[in-house]
Amino acid sequence: MTFLTLALIAVVALAGPLLALPVRWRLPVVLGELLAGIVIGRSGLALVDPADPTFSLLANIGFALMMFVAGTHVPVRDPHIRSALGHGTRRAVAAAAAAAAVGTGIGLLFGTGHAPLYVVLLASSSAALVLPIVDSLRLGGPHVIAMTAQVAIADIACIVALPLLVDPPHAGRAALGVLTVAGCAAVLFFVLRWLEDTGIRGRVHRLSENRKFALELRIQLAVLFALAGVATFSSVSVMMAGFSFGLVVAAVGEPRRLARQLFALSDGFLGPVFFVWLGASLTLKDLAGHPDMIALGVALGAGTLVSHASLAFLGLPLPLGVLSAAQLGVPVAAASIGTQLQVLLPGEAAALLVGALITIAASAVAGSRAARKFALPQGT
Numbered sequence: 031m032t033f034l035t036l037a038l039i040a041v042v043a044l045a046g047p048l049l050a051l052p053v054r055w056r057l058p059v060v061l062g063e064l065l066a067g068i069v070i071g072r073s074g075l076a077l078v079d080p081a082d083p084t085f086s087l088l089a090n091i092g093f094a095l096m097m098f099v100a101g102t103h104v105p106v107r108d109p110h111i112r113s114a115l116g117h118g119t120r121r122a123v124a125a126a127a128a129a130a131a132v133g134t135g136i137g138l139l140f141g142t143g144h145a146p147l148y149v150v151l152l153a154s155s156s157a158a159l160v161l162p163i164v165d166s167l168r169l170g171g172p173h174v175i176a177m178t179a180q181v182a183i184a185d186i187a188c189i190v191a192l193p194l195l196v197d198p199p200h201a202g203r204a205a206l207g208v209l210t211v212a213g214c215a216a217v218l219f220f221v222l223r224w225l226e227d228t229g230i231r232g233r234v235h236r237l238s239e240n241r242k243f244a245l246e247l248r249i250q251l252a253v254l255f256a257l258a259g260v261a262t263f264s265s266v267s268v269m270m271a272g273f274s275f276g277l278v279v280a281a282v283g284e285p286r287r288l289a290r291q292l293f294a295l296s297d298g299f300l301g302p303v304f305f306v307w308l309g310a311s312l313t314l315k316d317l318a319g320h321p322d323m324i325a326l327g328v329a330l331g332a333g334t335l336v337s338h339a340s341l342a343f344l345g346l347p348l349p350l351g352v353l354s355a356a357q358l359g360v361p362v363a364a365a366s367i368g369t370q371l372q373v374l375l376p377g378e379a380a381a382l383l384v385g386a387l388i389t390i391a392a393s394a395v396a397g398s399r400a401a402r403k404f405a406l407p408q409g410t
Contacts, residue, residue, distance in 0.1 A: 031084040038077060042066035043302035058159065058358065058390055059297075060305045064383065067309020080311040085303075092304030093366060094258045094272035095296045097189075100158040100359050101276015102284055102292075104182045111179045114172075118179025121341050122153075125184065125354075128337040129153035136329050140322060142375055146195040147364060151382065152334045154188035154360035155181040159390065160353060163397045170406040177350045180341075188360050189273050193266050196364055197373050200265070207264030214260055215274035218253065222282045235285055246288045247295075250279070269363045308362065311369050312383075316376035323377035330381065331388025349400035356393035361386035 049062035070077040078085065105111045111118075129152035137145025160181045164174060190212075193204045225231040238245035254275055261271035317323050338355035342348045361382045368374035368382075 031082050031088075035078060035085075038070065039303055039306050040299075042070055043306050046302060046305070055394070057394075060301075060358065060362075061387065061390075063302050063305035064309040067306035068312060068314060069309075070306075071310025071312070073312060073314035078306075078310050080307050085307055088300065089304045089307035090258075090268055091255075092296070092300035092302075092307075093363075094254060094268040095292070096301045096304060097269045097272030097359065097363070098254055098276040098279075099292060099296050099301075100156075100185075101273040101278075102280045102289070103158045103161055104185060104277060104280055105157075105161070105178065106182070106277060106281045107283065110175050111182065114176045114179040115183070117176040118181075118183050121176070121180040121344055121346060122183040122187065124344055125180070125337050125341055126153040126187075128340045129333075132333040132337055136326070136333055139329070140326050142326070142378065144374075144378070146198060147192075147368075148330060148333075150188050150191050150195050151330060151357070151361055151364060151385065152337045153184060154334075154357045155184040155338070155354050156356050156358045156360070157181050157185045159356040159358050159393065163353065163356070163393065167397055167401040168406045168408075169397075169400055169404045171404050173345075173347055173350055174400075174404050177346060177354050180346075181354050184354075185359070186273075186277070189269065189363070192360055192363055193270055193367070196367050197371055203265050207261065207266030208270060210264045211257065211261050211266055211270050211274055214257055215278050218257075218275065219278045219281060222278060226282055235287075239287060244291065246285065247291045250288065250292070267363065267367050269359075269367070273359075305362075308366055308369075312365075312380050313376070314380055317380045320375075320377040323375070323381040324384065326378070327381035327384025328388065330385030331392075334385065334389050335392055347400070347403070349396045350404070352396035353393050353400055355389045357386050357389050 043063050043066055045066040046059040046062035049065070050057045050059045068074055071080060080086070080089075126149075130149050133149035133152045134145045136148050137143070161178065163169075164178060190208060193208055194201045197204065222231070234245055237243065254272065257271040257275050258268040261268050334355045334357065335352060339348060339351045341351045341354070346354075365374075365379040365382045369379050374382075
């Protein structure tokens with residue numbers, strides 16, 4: 031990789047915010063970045079090589095950082111969410127049961143042998159997508175709080191389950207890796223909480239802010255990379271390292287200044303690099319040559335919507351059920367990990383992303399419908 035290549039990636043990644051500019055479309059920024067990667071990658075002009083070691087390393091750093099930020103978005107400290115965990119857990123379990131039936135059916139219908147992976151995809155929700163929609167539309171009330179708890183639970187459970195099911199023959203090894211990373215994250219939680227309770231973290235924060243040292247950012251990145259190294263050594267995706275560390279930081283409390291710094295680093299550079307790399311890695315010629323994979327993508331998207339909309343039978347209003355089906359992190363992770371491990375069929379990685387885009391489009395419509403009934407009055 032050269033500086034000119036990096037400049038090209040940075041420029042084409044601007045397609046993300048440009049495509050997301052119209053507010054009424056409610057398109058995620060990553061959509062434009064994926065499309066830009068497709069244009070300059072294997073399926074398009076072949077201007078970049080996704081197999082380049084430097085490109086792959088930067089993409090993996092962006093993946094870990096993106097999942098870290100997604101973990102920090104899970105509202106584990108919100109007392110309203112904790113009080114709604116009972117309802118949220120029941121609904122997440124019900125959605126998982128529906129996903130098991132639908133996902134198994136899709137796996138048998140298409141004969142890919144990846145039914146367990148489809149079950150996880152259909153059961154998943156994306157807190158990083160749903161929570162900004164809830165905030166921007168000012169949605170509130172008991173149903174919205176319970177739905178948010180359900181999304182948080184599904185997000186955590188599916189990200190933990192994904193490494194075990196994306197490559198079933200090596201699930202045992204992946205399980206040990208997940209336990210290792212989870213154990214390290216648990217130790218980090220107690221260390222960070224001790225630093226918070228003793229006031230050490232606060233003193234470091236004030237010193238860093240006054241002297242412009244950016245100490246917290248440096249320390250967080252060092253810990254993230256160390257945990258990613260443990261994950262890689264344990265044969266687990268860096269996704270698990272990033273998300274688990276994000277949950278730890280969310281549980282302890284993330285300073286606003288650090289959140290802004292991480293946002294700039296993730297959404298301003300490394301995140302777009304990852305999505306451009308992922309788009310460049312996709313081979314849409316395989317998708318065009320396998321129309322059944324297009325049908326698979328549509329089936330996955332529709333199956334996800336059905337699985338979550340079925341929660342209406344448990345009292346969750348239909349617009350909120352469809353909104354809770356929005357997913358991005360898990361399908362992107364599945365496509366990325368599956369591509370790296372070479373366990374997916376030709377065109378299957380693109381099919382996973384097609385399914386995710388269908389849920390995003392449906393959630394945008396559902397959010398607008400939900401705002402008519404669940405939007406809080408101005409000033410509350």
